[in-house]
Amino acid sequence: AQKITQTQPGMFVQEKEAVTLDCTYDTSDQSYGLFWYKQPSSGEMIFLIYQGSYDEQNATEGRYSLNFQKARKSANLVISASQLGDSAMYFCAMREGPGNNDMRFGAGTRLTVKP
Amino acid sequence: GAVVSQHPSRVICKSGTSVKIECRSLDFQATTMFWYRQFPKQSLMLMATSNEGSKATYEQGVEKDKFLINHASLTLSTLTVTSAHPEDSSFYICSAKVLYNEQFFGPGTRLTVL
Numbered sequence: 001a002q003k004i005t006q007t008q009p010g011m012f013v014q015e016k017e018a019v020t021l022d023c024t025y026d027t028s029d030q031s032y033g034l035f036w037y038k039q040p041s042s043g044e045m046i047f048l049i050y051q052g053s054y055d056e057q058n059a060t061e062g063r064y065s066l067n068f069q070k071a072r073k074s075a076n077l078v079i080s081a082s083q084l085g086d087s088a089m090y091f092c093a094m095r096e097g098p099g100n101n102d103m104r105f106g107a108g109t110r111l112t113v114k115p
Numbered sequence: 116g117a118v119v120s121q122h123p124s125r126v127i128c129k130s131g132t133s134v135k136i137e138c139r140s141l142d143f144q145a146t147t148m149f150w151y152r153q154f155p156k157q158s159l160m161l162m163a164t165s166n167e168g169s170k171a172t173y174e175q176g177v178e179k180d181k182f183l184i185n186h187a188s189l190t191l192s193t194l195t196v197t198s199a200h201p202e203d204s205s206f207y208i209c210s211a212k213v214l215y216n217e218q219f220f221g222p223g224t225r226l227t228v229l
Contacts, residue, residue, distance in 0.1 A: 037220075043206055045159075045220035091158060095218075102149055103210070103218055105159045 003027065004094050004106035011111050013082045020067070021077040021109045023092030029053075032096045034075040035103065036066065039089040048090075051075055082113045117143045119211050121221035128199055129229055136194045136224045138209030144189035145211035149218075150182075153206040165192045199228045 005024045013019035025034065036048040051059045051066045059066040067076040079086055092106040118141040128134050138148055147166050151159040163184050165171040171184035181203075183195040192211075196203055204227050210220040 035218075043153075043208075043223040043225070045208065045210070045223075047219070102161050102164050104161065107158045 003104050004092055006092055006106035006109050008109045009107070011109055012114060013079075013111065014114050015084060016081055018078060018080045019082055019111065021079070021090050021092075021111065023075045023077065023106060025073050025075060025092075025094050027073075027094065027096050029096045031098055032094055034066070034068070035093040035095070036064070036075075036077045037091045037093060037105075038086075039091060039108075041088070045091075049077065079111075084113050084115060087111060087113045117141075117211070117213055117217065117219045119145075119209065119219045119221040121207075121209055121224050123224060124222060125225045125227075127227045127229060130200055131198055133195055133197045134199055134226060136196075136207055136209075136226075138192045138194070138211070138221050140190045140211045140219075143211075143213050145192075145213065146189065147212040148186060148192040149210045149212070150184060150192075150194050151208045151210065153208060153223075155206075159208060162194075196226065199226070201228045204228045 003026050032053045034051045038046040049059050049061045049064045049066050051068045058068050063080045065078045089108045091108045093103045095103045120139045122137045150162045152162050153159045162177045163171045163173045165184050165186040167186050167189050173179045186192040206223050208223045210218050212218045
């Protein structure tokens with residue numbers, strides 16, 4: 001069963017505007033971590049932001065913030081003041097439980113920032 | 116953040132040959148490394164989890180005899196694609212885990228099998 005769901009294959013946003021990329025997840029674990037990565041055309045995976053399941057406050061990192069709604073099992077990424085360099089694939093990922101567990105990825109959303 | 120390198124970044128080989136991809140954690144020791152595969156316009160799919168000094172754990176559907184993983188030290192894991200075929204052409208990405216929350220990815224290796 002798909003544990004990470006990203007329902008938006010592609011998104012467009014005007015430069016300088018904010019955009020929300022959706023991510024829902026499914027887990028029965030109480031302890032888990034949620035991640036967002038950016039993958040430009042070069043292929044490298046760039047870590048953006050992390051939210052732990054026990055974190056009470058939404059994570060923020062510069063222009064990135066994570067809208068964590070635990071009861072709804074959603075972890076949407078909000079990018080404020082979009083820049084042309086934000087155009088890339090964005091992946092939501094989850095790691096369940098403590099220890100050296102692996103990270104599972106959603107299908108990704110391709111974001112295009114328009115000038 | 117911690118740096119993970121992969122070598123080579125790009126490789127083209129003939130069908131039937133074997134290709135080795137190296138993944139190194141440059142400034143930290145990684146007890147666990149992961150190997151992912153990514154087809155064009157698709158997500159990353161976990162192939163195997165590699166712990167230093169022990170056998171890798173492969174995901175269902177991944178042939179362990181075809182994708183040999185060796186994690187001989189805390190800073191190096193290798194993936195060998197044996198008897199490569201065109202369908203093995205893909206983008207291979209490794210990642211290394213530092214602390215509970217930290218996982219860093221290598222830049223990836225693009226394999227093309229002719």
